[in-house]
């Protein structure tokens with residue numbers, strides 16, 4: 307179960323951490339999303355709030371992160387993409403988030419509007435994720451992007467995302483640029499290939515806590531789809547075979563996830579659970595992986 | 600070269616309604632190359648408008664619609680332009696703007712202005728530059744990520760790049776894949792490690 311203390315404190319401990327992810331509602335009825343949060347809040351060391359994921363309109367991650375706090379969860383991670391706001395909007399929301407008591411920020415580029423439900427929207431990308439991280443560092447030091455002094459500065463725990471393909475040298479280069487700016491944690495794309503992940507860790511050689519992404523597979527089709535289409539995901543044949551041979555792919559997918567977590571436990575700092583849909587099986591998977599022992 | 604696409608004829612037609620003296624002005628540089636404003640396209644539009652019941656007073660094909668000495672210069676090429684109550688410019692938005700700035704006559708363009716692109720042989724490339732005003736294309740050996748990445752990623756590829764293809768359109772190459780190939784061939788990958796600061800949009 308999650309320890310006392312903030313996510314930042316836990317990152318500084320030696321514990322194996324669990325983070326999860328919830329999506330704000332498409333609309334203003336937030337109770338189902340809060341229920342989803344409640345299903346993992348007892349053991350999640352931090353819970354990400356997606357920022358209009360897949361470039362599809364949802365309630366703002368800042369508003370939902372605040373609602374999580376008001377509903378009893380103190381460690382939301384507000385995801386912030388560079389897609390929808392220019393440098394004024396991004397900084398303004400960061401100051402707002404700090405004032406609302408949101409402790410953690412996860413920076414990402416964000417899927418392009420063309421991939422979502424408002425494909426005719428103007429893509430902003432005034433900053434990229436590296437430039438946003440530098441600006442967050444400035445804010446933490448008491449200055450805005452233009453160099454003007456702030457009345458009081460935010461103190462975020464800041465995370466970044468990364469794919470884990472050790473052969474993508476420019477993606478690794480970008481990760482190196484990102485972590486040159488006071489980064490507290492790295493969450494990765496879903497990991498299925500442990501050898502590949504080890505090679506990635508070898509290449510990165512960083513002390514920053516790395517939290518490996520876990521997506522439980524639900525069907526053979528889903529595995530094939532992710533392998534072929536989702537950037538940064540590679541699924542080894544052995545996993546495809548296991549899921550294809552099973553009569554109960556959901557249980558098999560949970561077993562695969564638990565096996566992966568067991569193998570990840572000695573080599574990284576935690577797992578980031580991102581099931582497709584709700585966290586119905588998250589606790590079961592973690593139990594199977596002996597995470598709570 | 601400015602990349603243009605001809606608007607569908609149906610969307611030009613409303614501008615011709617009620618006009619008595621329609622004049623057409625082409626562009627013998629980019630638009631001619633794009634086949635959206637050269638002589639054959641002008642003659643085609645003349646034919647289409649006449650068939651739709653809108654006789655054309657005259658037409659002219661200046662060298663570049665975006666670089667015209669004066670309205671008198673256009674008159675010297677075809678004085679019918681003086682009597683026009685509508686000038687249809689078969690050029691880019693810039694050419695149309697220049698023509699409009701020279702006269703009080705109603706002016707509109709017949710093309711979509713898509714981007715600053717170019718061609719080598721028959722291969723057309725779109726959106727090679729987005730006129731940011733502080734060019735650092737040399738940092739990438741002549742391949743601009745600010746223009747050619749749909750997310751303007753200046754410090755390396757986004758997480759959506761897969762097998763060298765772009766997340767936004769799997770038919771297009773990720774520009775960072777092109778940069779990697781080029782910089783690799785000239786042993787300059789380490790140069791890409793420099794942190795690129797945000798663009799200055801004031802310029």
Ligand code: SF4
Nearest residue numbers: 728729731734735743
């Ligand atoms: S950096 Fe790119 S967009 Fe800017 S002027 Fe140079 S080529 Fe054009």
Ligand code: SF4
Nearest residue numbers: 748757765766773774
């Ligand atoms: S895949 Fe490449 S070109 Fe496409 S948005 Fe990402 S970085 Fe830009």
